[in-house]
Amino acid sequence: MRAFWIGGAAALMAGSALAAPRTLTPADIFNEKTVAAPAVSPDGAWVAYQVKGLDREQDKGLTHIWMTSWDGARTLQLTATPKESESQPKWSPDGRYLAFVSGRGDENEADQLWLLDRAGGEARKLTEGKLSVEDYGWSPDGKRLALILKDGEPEEKSDDDTGKSDAATAKPKTDPKRPKPIVIDRYYFKQDIEGYLGARRSRLYVLDLASGKAERVTDAGDYDEVLPSWSPDGKQIAFVSKRHAEADRDYNWDVFVVDAKPGSKPRAVSTFEGPDNDPDWESAPAWSPDGKTIAYLQGGPVKLIAYGVRHLAVVPAAGGTPRLISPSLDRNVSKPRFSPDGKSIRFIVEDDGTETLSEAPTAGGAPKPLIAGRQVAQAFDFDAKGRVAALVTSPSAPAEVFALEGGKLRQLSHQNDWLKDVALASVEEIRFPSADGSEVHGFLVKPPGWQAGRKYPTILRLHGGPQSQYDLGWNREWQTLAGHGYVVVASNPRGSTGRGEAWSSAIYADWGPKAVADVLAGVDYATKLDVADPDRLGVGGWSYGGILTNYVITADHRFKAATSGASISNVLAGYGTDQYVRDYEVELGKPWEHPEAWLKISDPFLHADRIKTPTLFLAGDKDFNVPLLNSEQMYEALRSNGVETRLVIYPGQFHGLTRPSFLLDRMRRYLDWYDGHIGKPGG
DSSP: OHHHHHHHHHHHHHHHHHHSOEEOOGGGGGTOOEEEEEEEOTTSSEEEEEEEEEETTTTEEEEEEEEEETTSSOEEEOOOOSSOOEEEEEEOTTSSEEEEEEOOSOTTSOOEEEEEETTSSOOEEOOOSSSEEEEEEEOTTSSEEEEEEEOOSSOOOOTTOSSOOOTTTOOOOOOTTSOOOOOOOOSSOEETTTEEOTTOOEEEEEEETTTOOEEEOBOSOSOOEEEEEEOTTSSEEEEEEOOSTTGGGSOOOEEEEEESSTTBOOEESOOOSSOBSOGGGOOOOEEOTTSSEEEEEEOOOGGGGGGSOOEEEEEETTOOOOEESSTTOOSOEEEEEEOTTSSEEEEEEEETTEEEEEEEETTOOOOEESSSSSOEEEEEEEOTTOOEEEEEEETTEEEEEEEEETTEEEEOOOTTGGGGGEEOOEEEEEEEEOTTSOEEEEEEEEOTTOOTTOOEEEEEEEOSOSSOOOOSSOOHHHHHHHHTTOEEEEEEOBTBSSSOHHHHGGGTTOOSHHHHHHHHHHHHHHHHTTOEEEEEEEEEEETHHHHHHHHHHHHOOOOSEEEEESOOSOHHHHTTTSSOHHHHHHHTOOTTTOHHHHHHHTHHHHTGGGOOSOEEEEEETTOSSSOHHHHHHHHHHHHHTTOOEEEEEETTOOSSOOOHHHHHHHHHHHHHHHHHHHOOTTO
8 A cells, every 4th residue: 555655646746847837938039929919800709810820930920810709609710821921800890791801812012902701702802003001991981992002113104194103003123133223302211110211202102992993082292191090980090190291300290081982072170280190009990989079199399209109189080189098198008999879999008017908988077997907908999789899918918809708808719728728927016115216116026936035146137219108018129038047027117108208208318317327226136035046137128129128238237148139329320320310310409509418318329338248239139229230239239348249139129029930039048148247046
């Protein structure tokens, strides 16, 4: 009996060891799925959404369309093109069709619009040619679609030279094997991913479903037109544009309304001198059900550029004075939609580490959350009866689609159930004082199996922006570092969003000192808790996170290793080489007029001799957001000063890496660099 019991216990122990959950590794990027764009069918029976995964063999990401029944009983994959993606699912008003955008088919074509009949059969292509479909929207009667088409080179003209090209068949004349010179004559002339802008523009068209003919709606003009939204009666389209002289020099986007027929002249319904519905906010204008009112986003003070807080506003569709819905709300809002009865507006509020799906009366008032608790809601949709599907993420799960019922969430999609077998890090919200007494908010990430009383090697990670925030959503980087054995400290220093305009604009024209003090206070806090080992610290980030890393290692020598991705420190030398010339000239002034402001924020480069921390620099060679030359300069400065450093360049990559093998390589290099200089956790 005794021998059997011991043997049985040993077997049970061995079985338990085999079944013990593993931790997250860099290679898990190939398991993770990114869910987005939930779309509720008109009858509320189904929710369609897109799912992106990384294909190891093809070394690229592929996105496909799925749908799940409202009761969660059935889930279907609707598209599965082996080498191409399908995205942006949208239901026709009668629910018979599901449209999507894809580059499937002819490899020489741009992204086109496709139509899938729910009754069955293969998807049908609605557009053809070289003009890429960027966005679209169904007319209320389902007979037409508004299209945003991206020009190729300067717009092709029809035979009558009117400038009204046939969007369905227009093809550029440029031979890709014999490219023409790139001629630049715009103030704002380059943009990440887009490249050199030249004469390319986004144009508004209407596609007639029966004839297949697409015609440009607006009168001729050298303007971008984005974010189309049909009026309830189908006679007009609201969109966003900058239609004034020297539009490249500012962010003065406005909401326009135009008749939904060729050659129409648009009229502005918003006239704020700053941004109204800036396309970067990814929020289309929203019509009230009666068609009398349009809801949109009004930007903050012009002088504050992206540091300003954007507000929810409404304006009569016929024109008039705008009105703020919640004027005292000192938080960014996004994605407004009128409720089916028009009595309220639903939108997302960014608030101190959360993204809360909320609702406010159309007549005005403070927003109230629709989902209980602190969460991150990234998107939502609802049917005519008000049934809401929301895309929600948490520290322990990537975003999934949920049905919202009585303030509670019921999960519909299950694309990341593989995580049930993975031991994840705990993510705790923390608050601590900065050097000047300002209260900083952030997160403390503890490795799986964390043991109280034990000090862990710790990585300070810094977010980009700076006008963004770390939140309570899934963060694969945190989980991978923690799964490797590191504690992670992540804070939202001054310059971050989520805590109002004063907090965000506190680093205006002064990117380093306050933010450095705030993030170092987070490390001090973790050290006082006896969680962080003060002798085994690392730091790093990407974009502004890399910039702030450079400030940190210039000011403080406690870190044994740093990783600085896509950063800039010699800001004066960067003038005119990236896509931020408008921001720079507002925030800092022109370099020849205010050189002191430019030199002030170039501190890490001008005082590179103060840096002692071994630093790994990383960047994409096609980055027009923060170009490679900036990382090259910092690498060369450290190399010149005899500080251990390395520069990793990712060919063909823009500001955000997309190639799976490079994403895997970057995470592994982070771990190797930290392990090599801090000491491998547990070692």
